[in-house]
Amino acid sequence: MIAGLAIVFGLALLVWSADRFVEGSAATARHFGVPPLLIGMIIIGFGTSAPEMVVSALAASQGNPGLALGNAFGSNITNIALILGLTALLSPIAVHSQVLRKELPVLLAVTALAAWQLVDGHLSRAEALVLLGVFAALMGWTVWQGLRGRADTLGTEIDQQLSSTHMPIKHAVSWLLVGLLLLIAGSRILVWGAVEIATGLGVSDLVIGLTVVAIGTSLPELASSIAATRKGEHDIALGNILGSNLFNTLAVVGIAGVIHPMSVGPEVLSRDVLTMAALTLLLCLFGYRRRAPGRINRWEGGFLIACFLGYTSYLLLTTLSAGG
Secondary structure (H helix, E strand, O other), rough: OHHHHHHHHHHHHHHHHEEEHHHHHHHEEEOOOOOHHHHHHHHHHHHHHHHHHHHHHHHHOOOOHHHHHHHHHHHHHHHHEEEEHHHHHHOOOEEEEHHHHHHHHHHHHHHHHHHHHOOOOOOOOOOHHHHHHHHHHHHHHHHHHHOOOOOOEEEHHHHHHHHOOOOOOHHHHHHHHHHHHHHHHHHHHHHHHHHHHHHHHOOOOOHHHHHHHHHHHHHHHHHHHHHHHHOOOHHHHHHHHHHHHHHHHHHHHHHHHHOEEEEEEEHHHHHHHHHHHHHHHHHHHHHHHOOOOOOOHHHHHHHHHHHHHHHOOOOOHHHHHOOO
């Protein structure tokens, strides 16, 4: 009971503190003259994935690498199957040609890299550093491409929102620090509760990470994607999911692997990474099978949700059968 309450409280604290952290970071950056483009692409993108990063880093440092890996890969599956599925049910999502040409192929390549690294059943510190190096290169390339462009819808929207709030610099820095501290505190509470439940139920921390923790740490992406779609900003909604998955696969797994190199069971590659890759490929098919721009309609959103329910049910049934 205490462990379950810890998970609920930790998740609620994570969602609230991540929002405060993003708000404080963006306002602080604006006070120091950081361009809206960089605020939108780096700070906001980092903020929505901050729960996954902090939870996985803490889990790895405490000797629970399975929880760290499950959180990252489970969040990717949740982002595509559950969050994009729910978002498409509310309003069909347009998939523009730029996303098809750049973001989706990059995400497929990164997923293939992650799968290749896990073929030998081990993620070494050197392999984790490779993931972080690829992440740094992609971030640099994205910023350079963005600065060459003439317009940045996400950055402009954020700049307008921050202009309307007029948050003083002291308040901005305070929210930044408070959000960061509470992110760490919420993550510690969540990791403790997850490990206690996994131990009590006799299941692996990987399974807890793939299910409860992954869904909980993906709540910021759900909120931001639904909000963007309701405003008609489909690029932001889809870009948020793709960017989060890149961040999870490269930065979250990379940081956890640097902290604690981990052995990986064969089921991670054959079940979890395969599901993640299949869902990413499915997004490509949804976009390419029609004339540009493609569209993820409500039927396809429902199919994504069905995929999520099927994967989660299979995961729980096989886990319970093995435990029984």
